[in-house]
Amino acid sequence: MKIAVIGTGSVGGALxxxxxxxxxDVVFGVRDTGKPEVRKIVEESGATAAGVAEAVxxxxxVVLATPWGAVQGVLETVGNLNGRTLFDCxxxxxxxxxxxxxxxxxSAGEQVAAWAPGARVVKIFNSTGFNNMANPxxxxxxxxxxYCGDDPxxxxxxxxxxxxxxxxxxxAGPLSAAVLLEHLAMLWIHLAYRQKLGRDxxxxxxxR
Ligand SMILES: NC(=O)c1ccc[n+]([C@@H]2O[C@H](COP(=O)([O-])OP(=O)(O)OC[C@H]3O[C@@H](n4cnc5c(N)ncnc54)[C@H](OP(=O)(O)O)[C@@H]3O)[C@@H](O)[C@H]2O)c1
Numbered sequence: 001m002k003i004a005v006i007g008t009g010s011v012g013g014a015l016x017x018x019x020x021x022x023x024x025d026v027v028f029g030v031r032d033t034g035k036p037e038v039r040k041i042v043e044e045s046g047a048t049a050a051g052v053a054e055a056v057x058x059x060x061x062v063v064l065a066t067p068w069g070a071v072q073g074v075l076e077t078v079g080n081l082n083g084r085t086l087f088d089c090x091x092x093x094x095x096x097x098x099x100x101x102x103x104x105x106x107s108a109g110e111q112v113a114a115w116a117p118g119a120r121v122v123k124i125f126n127s128t129g130f131n132n133m134a135n136p137x138x139x140x141x142x143x144x145x146x147y148c149g150d151d152p153x154x155x156x157x158x159x160x161x162x163x164x165x166x167x168x169x170x171x172a173g174p175l176s177a178a179v180l181l182e183h184l185a186m187l188w189i190h191l192a193y194r195q196k197l198g199r200d201x202x203x204x205x206x207x208r
Contacts, residue, residue: 002059004029006063007066012063013041015089020047027059028047028049028055029050029078061087062084063086064090071112085151085158088108088126097189097193109149113175120151122175125145125147127184128188136168148171148175148177
């Protein structure tokens with residue numbers, strides 16, 4: 001599958017590396033292809049890098065892995081995503097991590113859908129730390145990856161790509177559940193930093 005990952009930071013880097021090593025065709029969408037960090041990740045992962053609009057053109061899946069404040073501009077840069085699968089991994093965090101600020105929208109995921117009309121938006125890879133995206137294994141268990149969206153085919157793709165990284169994918173329902181996943185991210189941050197549990201923690205849905 002051809003995957004355009006916008007951002008080569010903690011999240012974009014972990015996802016892109018993981019999917020490239022699972023055999024996917026990964027292209028990072030970046031502002032500066034000559035930046036040393038970008039060249040390094042391209043060399044190490046076997047992925048490629050291109051300008052944001054170029055990376056998105058022809059990709060089966062577009063992955064937003066930038067700070068929340070950059071998302072609207074990125075979506076304006078890439079243009080029409082009607083009918084395209086778009087993963088929103090962002091969290092609209094206040095700068096001091098004290099909470100979420102969507103600027104009045106119900107959730108960042110729904111705001112992304114409003115900014116990208118017709119895109120098949122899936123909220124995913126926002127509710128755990130990037131270290132878990134690089135390695136979701138906890139002994140014999142794997143961390144859950146909750147996702148939500150309104151398009152069944154896009155959600156199927158999301159589940160497959162989460163499983164390719166080693167996650168246990170969990171369908172959390174329609175895109176209106178994005179607010180829950182964004183608050184789940186806040187809980188993870190609270191536990192990791194305020195409660196000092198550290199980043200090697202992950203949520204797991206138990207079933208019986
Ligand atoms: N860190 C985590 O554990 C974690 C977990 C779950 C979700 N998230 C969410 O995931 C998103 C990314 O977080 P991160 O920790 O990966 O951030 P990060 O390490 O700071 O990386 C951000 C990336 O976005 C790129 N970027 C910024 N503005 C851009 C623009 N206008 N156009 C194109 N690329 C742009 C940056 O590229 P440049 O090098 O050009 O600046 C960088 O590659 C955030 O919304 C965050 O809330 C983070």
